[in-house]
Amino acid sequence: MKIHLNSYHLKTHFIIETVGDTVYLSICVKPKFYTYILLLVAAAIAVIPFLFDGFKTVDSVMASLAFMILWILFPLKYAWWNVFGKEMLIINRKSISYQYHYGFIKNNLKTVTYQNLSARFQPFLIDKEKKLGKIYFYEESEKTGLPNLLHSTSIYILQSQYDTVMEEINLLFLRHHTFSMN
Structure with a gap:
């Protein structure tokens, strides 16, 4: 399943795709014209x-x-990030991986394993109709019971986009639970 969503406030391009036991998420900001001018000035x-x-x-x-x-x-x-930046997330039942793309330059793929994954949407920009924020992925510490931050997204997304991500992650985990009628 592949879903394309656009948020109109910041022109965020959001693609989520589930392939087998993995959820792939791609988030990037579609820059406005003045962002290209800013990049040219910075390079100059x-x-x-x-x-x-x-x-x-x-x-x-x-x-x-x-x-x-x-x-x-x-x-x-x-x-450069504001013009060409893209964040890639790969989530499966045992790990979360992330990578940042700067156009033709890519950071190394980083992978963090977890025992139990939880996520939270933190709104930063709120207007009358929409909430824009970041996703924070946590794992509960076995020793302290406190949440440990595994990863936070760097690009703002809509609350509805977060809801879509959570639906896909929940489906990922539900597919692997066997239910008994006894």
Whole structure:
């Protein structure tokens, strides 16, 4: 089963698919026009040291390289994420895996195993008609009984999209329970 949902406030593209014993979730923000302009400005600022003779002396080379590295690590990275970012979640009955895509760049797939999975929707943006928030996945600690955070999504989704995710996860677990009439 493959479901495509769009939230209209932030233009979030949301795809959920169940294949066998696994739920695949893909979330990305569809950027508006000004986001592309922001990315171009951030990339242009990264080359400022080249324009102002930033490589004439050893000190200016070090300062220019430090500026470029810091600029690429922080503002340019987030501008790139806002244009090309996509979060992938893979949930099965024993683990949750996640990966972040930055266009043609992908982080390593990280997998966390669990004994019992629970999830919660935390709304951050609330307007009259819709709630936008993140999904927090937890596992209860056997020692303390307190919830341990396994993963939280980085992109806001609608409450209705969270409900769809929970339906698919619940179906995943229900398919593997055998019921007795005795």
